Amino acid sequence: xxxxxxxxxxxxxxxxxxxxxxxxxxxxxxxxxxxxxxxxxxxxxxxxxxxxxxxxxxxxxxxxxxxxxxxxxxxxxxxxxxxxxxxxxxxxxxxxxxxxxxxxxxxxxxxxxxxxxxxxxxxxxxxxxxxxxxxxxxxxxxxxxxxxxxxxxxxxxxxxxxxxxxxxxxxxxxxxxxxxxxxxxxxxxxxxxxxxxxxxxxxxxxxxxxxxxxxxxxxxxxxxxxxxxxxxxxxxxxxxxxxxxxxxxxxxxxxxxxxxxxxxxxxxxxxxxxxxxxxxxxxxxxxxxxxx
Amino acid sequence: xxxxxxxxxxxxxxxxxxxxxxxxxxxxxxxxxxxxxxxxxxxxxxxxxxxxxxxxxxxxxxxxxxxxxxxxxxxxxxxxxxxxxxxxxxxxxxxxxxxxxxxxxxxxxxxxxxxxxxxxxxxxxxxxxxxxxxxxxxxxxxxxxxxxxxxxxxxxxxxxxxxxxxxxxxxxxxxxxxxxxxxxxxxxxxxxxxxxxxxxxxxxxxxxxxxxxxxxxxxxxxxxxxxxxxxxxxxxxxxxxxxxxxxxxxxxxxxxxxxxxxxxxxxxxxxxxxxxxxxxxxxxxxxxxxxxxxxxxxxxxxxxxxxxxxxxxxxxxxxxxxxxxxxxxxxxxxxxxxxxxxxxxxxxxxxxxxxxxxxxxxxxxxxxxxxxxxxxxxxxxxxxxxxxxxxxxxxxxxxxxxxxxxxxxxxxxxxxxxxxxxx
Numbered sequence: 001x002x003x004x005x006x007x008x009x010x011x012x013x014x015x016x017x018x019x020x021x022x023x024x025x026x027x028x029x030x031x032x033x034x035x036x037x038x039x040x041x042x043x044x045x046x047x048x049x050x051x052x053x054x055x056x057x058x059x060x061x062x063x064x065x066x067x068x069x070x071x072x073x074x075x076x077x078x079x080x081x082x083x084x085x086x087x088x089x090x091x092x093x094x095x096x097x098x099x100x101x102x103x104x105x106x107x108x109x110x111x112x113x114x115x116x117x118x119x120x121x122x123x124x125x126x127x128x129x130x131x132x133x134x135x136x137x138x139x140x141x142x143x144x145x146x147x148x149x150x151x152x153x154x155x156x157x158x159x160x161x162x163x164x165x166x167x168x169x170x171x172x173x174x175x176x177x178x179x180x181x182x183x184x185x186x187x188x189x190x191x192x193x194x195x196x197x198x199x200x201x202x203x204x205x206x207x208x209x210x211x212x213x214x215x216x217x218x219x220x221x222x223x224x225x226x227x228x229x230x231x232x233x234x235x236x237x238x239x240x241x242x243x244x245x246x247x248x249x250x251x252x253x254x255x256x257x258x259x260x261x262x263x264x265x266x267x268x269x270x271x272x273x274x275x276x277x278x279x280x281x282x283x284x285x286x287x288x289x290x291x292x
Numbered sequence: 293x294x295x296x297x298x299x300x301x302x303x304x305x306x307x308x309x310x311x312x313x314x315x316x317x318x319x320x321x322x323x324x325x326x327x328x329x330x331x332x333x334x335x336x337x338x339x340x341x342x343x344x345x346x347x348x349x350x351x352x353x354x355x356x357x358x359x360x361x362x363x364x365x366x367x368x369x370x371x372x373x374x375x376x377x378x379x380x381x382x383x384x385x386x387x388x389x390x391x392x393x394x395x396x397x398x399x400x401x402x403x404x405x406x407x408x409x410x411x412x413x414x415x416x417x418x419x420x421x422x423x424x425x426x427x428x429x430x431x432x433x434x435x436x437x438x439x440x441x442x443x444x445x446x447x448x449x450x451x452x453x454x455x456x457x458x459x460x461x462x463x464x465x466x467x468x469x470x471x472x473x474x475x476x477x478x479x480x481x482x483x484x485x486x487x488x489x490x491x492x493x494x495x496x497x498x499x500x501x502x503x504x505x506x507x508x509x510x511x512x513x514x515x516x517x518x519x520x521x522x523x524x525x526x527x528x529x530x531x532x533x534x535x536x537x538x539x540x541x542x543x544x545x546x547x548x549x550x551x552x553x554x555x556x557x558x559x560x561x562x563x564x565x566x567x568x569x570x571x572x573x574x575x576x577x578x579x580x581x582x583x584x585x586x587x588x589x590x591x592x593x594x595x596x597x598x599x600x601x602x603x604x605x606x607x608x609x610x611x612x613x614x615x616x617x618x619x620x621x622x623x624x625x626x627x628x629x630x631x632x633x634x635x636x637x638x639x640x641x642x643x644x645x646x647x648x649x650x651x652x653x654x655x656x657x658x659x660x661x662x663x664x665x666x667x668x669x670x671x672x673x674x675x676x677x678x679x680x681x682x683x684x685x686x687x688x689x690x691x692x693x694x695x696x697x698x699x700x701x702x703x704x705x706x707x708x709x710x711x712x713x714x715x
Binding site (some may be wrong): 015016018020022038039042050054123128129 | 378379384385386387389391395396397399401402405410411415419424428451
């Protein structure tokens with residue numbers, strides 16, 4: 001048996017820990033995080049495997065939810081466009097679906113990252129590990145749902161490509177879909193880290209986040225494209241950083257005009273949030289066990 | 293290379309009173325924020341000792357541990373034991389001071405941390421192992437042994453939410469018992485589980501200790517402390533009160549403030565027990581309450597307890613233990629009055645029992661009371677110390693040596709030894 005006796009433990013690189021007030025520097029934080037990558041994997045795996053235990057339809061729910069909501073918003077879109085009568089059902093449905101599935105991924109990653117810390121108070125008060133792996137692992141666990149949801153999206157896209165004279169023209173841009181996934185994940189985690197860290201102390205944070213997310217779905221070009229907004233208001237609407245992200249997703253899936261300016265706004269916002277979220281998290285991480 | 297693996301220097305931790313409150317609100321945050329600005333303006337900080345809303349959970353604690361050393365930590369609730377362990381395991385950070393640890397640390401503040409009810413026993417072994425800092429390969433290598441130790445092979449693929457609480461604890465402890473760090477920090481984790489399993493765990497810890505690990509062990513179980521740890525720290529109000537060899541520290545701790553104890557105790561721990569001890573009096577031969585007895589006088593224990601509802605199968609136990617809590621002389625009232633088994637009526641009862649004279653040697657003892665049925669414990673009040681003095685002790689050897697050997701001082705019937713003439 002592969003018993004680690006103290007003797008051969010001593011031969012391994014001696015590990016020195018210094019405990020003092022004040023946190024670790026960025027470098028040692030990163031090397032710390034690497035030492036805990038197995039735990040990261042286990043937490044990720046736990047979140048996934050627990051997900052649909054004791055449900056009858058399991059994975060089916062991942063497929064049904066976006067289809068239902070996309071159907072609902074298609075209906076709304078058709079009703080709003082009743083007078084012009086230019087929009088066709090299947091086309092609108094596919095475009096809405098292309099917004100709903102990525103948005104669901106984004107908003108779930110965000111809310112999971114944010115609520116995971118308070119949900120893990122038993123761990124935080126009893127064991128040490130870099131706290132950042134909790135929100136990261138929970139957010140990442142949403143990828144599985146997303147991947148399954150995207151299978152549906154792709155199926156509909158192929159169907160949509162054969163629709164005559166539709167606005168659905170998937171092409172080479174689909175190669176850029178992955179970078180948008182990465183971008184939205186980084187943005188979700190950055191905001192999630194910030195709200196999650198605040199939420200450890202003040203539970204109000206997640207309440208606010210809930211409102212923001214449900215408003216965000218209607219305000220962020222999820223089920224309507226930016227092109228539907230009158231030209232003179234577009235820039236104003238695109239100041240909402242989520243608009244650029246959603247436009248980017250939609251562009252990579254169904255084609256159209258590249259949303260350069262909205263995307264720049266998103267990128268700038270992501271960068272700011274990334275630094276702010278990470279820094280704030282690291283600053284307050286040390287007191288989590290005391291205040292959670 | 294120095295052989296000091298843990299070096300703690302002036303470690304202190306201050307808590308703001310109310311800091312651990314679950315629900316803070318923005319209103320409080322706003323006022324806190326204003327106050328903290330104000331404090332900064334006036335140059336005061338959290339570290340001000342006289343600040344009214346702060347409490348020092350730990351104050352200037354320093355000690356060192358050498359490789360392979362096993363150190364016990366005792367102290368009342370709130371004396372800072374857990375805070376110390378939490379700082380050393382890096383769960384929370386100190387306010388002042390520093391500590392240095394050389395080696396791979398694992399801390400065990402609770403068994404079953406991170407167990408997920410929906411996952412099976414097998415899955416939880418891996419998850420819990422990873423949380424406690426074991427590598428995947430390590431868990432795999434020890435998997436069969438862990439399952440074996442827990443004794444629940446049959447249910448290993450059942451979600452743990454279907455486990456009984458006993459099974460749950462067994463599995464959790466089995467994982468913990470197979471941790472193999474260089475340094476192990478353990479909080480009171482043996483308090484859970486049944487007696488037999490506790491013994492198994494203590495045995496396991498003995499063998500872990502023999503392997504040369506450095507262990508810091510917090511416990512209320514004095515016999516476990518004295519058995520496992522040669523040296524003990526006694527924490528009191530966040531400070532090191534005493535540090536020294538476990539037996540003498542534990543004895544001092546248990547008999548703390550006893551000196552002129554009246555021999556009358558009341559037990560009111562605020563909890564509601566189905567059977568509750570109310571009072572205990574220890575009476576000498578003149579029927580006076582005292583806690584110091586002559587060796588040649590009988591000790592009368594007068595125990596008052598209350599039963600909430602009529603009960604059958606109740607047993608009221610008096611257990612005289614040595615100064616470290618090791619049971620010496622346990623006796624149930626059912627031993628003496630079997631007819632009580634059938635039924636005892638609700639109400640307040642008084643029970644007198646007498647420990648005969650000339651049985652126990654002159655030493656410090658504890659009386660542990662217990663009430664329970666075969667399957668359930670009702671009330672287990674705190675231990676009541678008493679002392680048997682050398683006054684009236686028949687054994688004359690005590691004049692030459694201290695009264696050593698076991699606790700029994702009952703004279704044997706014997707003949708004067710005679711020399712044998714050898715041919």
